[in-house]
Amino acid sequence: MIIKKAMHEALNMALREEMIRDPRVVLLGEEIGPYNGVHYVTRGLFAEFGKDRVIDTPISEESFVGVGVGMAMMGQRPVVELMRMDFCLRAMDQIYNHMAKIRYMSGGRLSVPMVLRGPEGPGPNPGLTAQHGQQLTVLFAHCPGLRVVSPANQHDAKGMLKAAIRCDDPVVFLEPGPLNNKQGDVDDGDYLVPLDQAEIKHDGSDVTLIGYGASVSLCLQAARELERGGVSAEVVDMRSLRPLDMAPALASVAKTNRAVVVDYAWQSYGPAAEIVSRLMSDAFWDLESPVLRVAGKESPLPYAANLEELSKPNVEEVVAAAKQTLRN
Amino acid sequence: MSVVARKPGPPESAAGNAPHATATAARNFPLDTATLKHYLRQMVTLREFEHLGEREFKNGLIRGYYHSYAGQEAVGVGLVNALDLHRDYIVDHYRDHGHVLLSGVEPKLVYAELFGRRTGVSKGKGGSMHMYSPEHHFLGGDGIVGGGISIATGVGLALKQQKQDGICVCFFGDGALDTGTFHESMNLASLWQIPVVFICVNNMYSMGTSLERHSSLPRLVDRAQGYGVPTEQIDGQDVWATTAAAERIFRQVREQQRPYFIEALTYRYQGHGIHDKPLNYRSLEEETAWHARDPLKLLTDYLVQEKVLSHKQIEQLRTEVVASLEADVAEAKQAPEPDPEELLQDVTL
Ligand SMILES: Cc1ncc(C[n+]2csc(CCOP(=O)(O)OP(=O)(O)O)c2C)c(N)n1
Numbered sequence A: 001m002i003i004k005k006a007m008h009e010a011l012n013m014a015l016r017e018e019m020i021r022d023p024r025v026v027l028l029g030e031e032i033g034p035y036n037g038v039h040y041v042t043r044g045l046f047a048e049f050g051k052d053r054v055i056d057t058p059i060s061e062e063s064f065v066g067v068g069v070g071m072a073m074m075g076q077r078p079v080v081e082l083m084r085m086d087f088c089l090r091a092m093d094q095i096y097n098h099m100a101k102i103r104y105m106s107g108g109r110l111s112v113p114m115v116l117r118g119p120e121g122p123g124p125n126p127g128l129t130a131q132h133g134q135q136l137t138v139l140f141a142h143c144p145g146l147r148v149v150s151p152a153n154q155h156d157a158k159g160m161l162k163a164a165i166r167c168d169d170p171v172v173f174l175e176p177g178p179l180n181n182k183q184g185d186v187d188d189g190d191y192l193v194p195l196d197q198a199e200i201k202h203d204g205s206d207v208t209l210i211g212y213g214a215s216v217s218l219c220l221q222a223a224r225e226l227e228r229g230g231v232s233a234e235v236v237d238m239r240s241l242r243p244l245d246m247a248p249a250l251a252s253v254a255k256t257n258r259a260v261v262v263d264y265a266w267q268s269y270g271p272a273a274e275i276v277s278r279l280m281s282d283a284f285w286d287l288e289s290p291v292l293r294v295a296g297k298e299s300p301l302p303y304a305a306n307l308e309e310l311s312k313p314n315v316e317e318v319v320a321a322a323k324q325t326l327r328n
Numbered sequence B: 001m002s003v004v005a006r007k008p009g010p011p012e013s014a015a016g017n018a019p020h021a022t023a024t025a026a027r028n029f030p031l032d033t034a035t036l037k038h039y040l041r042q043m044v045t046l047r048e049f050e051h052l053g054e055r056e057f058k059n060g061l062i063r064g065y066y067h068s069y070a071g072q073e074a075v076g077v078g079l080v081n082a083l084d085l086h087r088d089y090i091v092d093h094y095r096d097h098g099h100v101l102l103s104g105v106e107p108k109l110v111y112a113e114l115f116g117r118r119t120g121v122s123k124g125k126g127g128s129m130h131m132y133s134p135e136h137h138f139l140g141g142d143g144i145v146g147g148g149i150s151i152a153t154g155v156g157l158a159l160k161q162q163k164q165d166g167i168c169v170c171f172f173g174d175g176a177l178d179t180g181t182f183h184e185s186m187n188l189a190s191l192w193q194i195p196v197v198f199i200c201v202n203n204m205y206s207m208g209t210s211l212e213r214h215s216s217l218p219r220l221v222d223r224a225q226g227y228g229v230p231t232e233q234i235d236g237q238d239v240w241a242t243t244a245a246a247e248r249i250f251r252q253v254r255e256q257q258r259p260y261f262i263e264a265l266t267y268r269y270q271g272h273g274i275h276d277k278p279l280n281y282r283s284l285e286e287e288t289a290w291h292a293r294d295p296l297k298l299l300t301d302y303l304v305q306e307k308v309l310s311h312k313q314i315e316q317l318r319t320e321v322v323a324s325l326e327a328d329v330a331e332a333k334q335a336p337e338p339d340p341e342e343l344l345q346d347v348t349l
């Protein structure tokens, strides 16, 4: 049955269903227990599953991510929450040097079936400022050995988190902060959404808008706006940043011959840069116009309301970029 | 939902049997009436600053994070006043409104920062957690738990290399004891003999997690052992106790050029942040017990008892302070927002 749920509720359903299905699934993180999670994702799970399966951690990110790695090597299925993805920076050694590499360094004899999840980017609420609202996607996406995914709607959030928990590789599950409290359709049954498949979220024929996570919403809003002006935009949701599934975007560009990549991350060296590069090598002869990017401005996230708005990519910029590709 | 069953209040609390014992003894510390009256005004200012700030948050003028200092005033007043900010430095965590005000920054500039205005201490770019005022030797305002502890150690090392006789103090919460960087910095500071004072403001909670749910030992001074750094637990409710400890400890750190660790026992009255509802994880009984030893109350009781001030005069002082802060709020509200070009300025040179 299809029901309306906020993204955090969809994620909560995924955790709960997987915890019921598999007793090896254990949650770790700050304030995820009786406090019910700062972004509500673990709401009710401590009451239902108790303190051995929903483990509140002190502010010890490097170590509790490492604890997750150790548990995973022993066959548990830890799902480790970072209160905000920004705090991954404390745990980066465990993520890069251990979580990502143990399969390879052991010649494939060990695996780390864990999920590292949490909200990234400037949301749900404004005013998160420089150290709490960053979009650090590319740090993970850069690193072989990790799978890196980010859902763009409630349905995918649930299905992808369930798939991530069942995956035998370490999965970094990036929850789009701006969408955390947004409502949408979710299936209340047991279903999985593949971790390595991009998807067309809106059909169109004139220009291809490419995003992942929260930037897909900008693409969809821009597509509606463009349609009012007679321009038909196709929206591709990458869903996975590592591996990148370029097939839907390439097929779309073969049709539209134009593309704009939209990203909350800083533009330079960001995920959008990699997607543009793939389009250059694999869709060059289909393109009739340079591929453009709309991304976060190259500053730390400022506090003042006017500066914060300026710093984020917005629908008007996406519409303008799409129109610019159509000038050629 | 009550999470923890623990005895309320300071005397019996997990961490604190010290407070009552030290409170009376500390009265002997000579603080003259002029100083006490000044401290009272500062404490009232800090408390009322937060009341108005929270009101403006609810009015929508402040967004994102807001960590109130209410309840912890005697810690800041005792410790910051004992510094000489012509030569000493402060590195703070995100619960920074009280400390930045005590460093001498005008309330209207702090409000302007909270309102995201160009005139704010950080030009409206930092917000509540990121107050900076280098001219007051106030080096932030760090939002990452434990993030300032190694920075303070570096500030201390620089002071030593530059042969300045200043010291650096670093404020952080009980939660920061759980970070690796705290323990690494304690070792470095001791190994290199750095004049830095690590001040753990133990308000009994790390967000919604009470001390006994996040700390392996109930006394944080015990967790700071093992590095050769002297440690001391002090009563953070009592401004005589914080002042006495601060003057003695800062003198020693300055003379001996060695680090020190202070655990100040106190309590935050509001939620962790503005949306946090503390009664979800602590009892009214516990809150009431701490309020009975409210830092402002201890000071006003003494001043009234000693006939330094009457209740009426204290009320009048509060009215004056509020009126002055209201004027600051009004002025900050009128200040312009940053120019759009500011977005990309101050990123690098
Ligand atoms: C590395 C890191 N992890 C998590 C957080 C989120 N967080 C901010 S404050 C806080 C609680 C800290 O409590 P404490 O250190 O006791 O300071 P208090 O807020 O009580 O003053 C948490 C978990 C953070 N800011 N930084």
Ligand SMILES: [Mg+2]
Pocket (backbone or CB within 6 Å): B173, B174, B175, B201, B202, B203, B204, B205, B206, B207
């Ligand atoms: Mg605390």
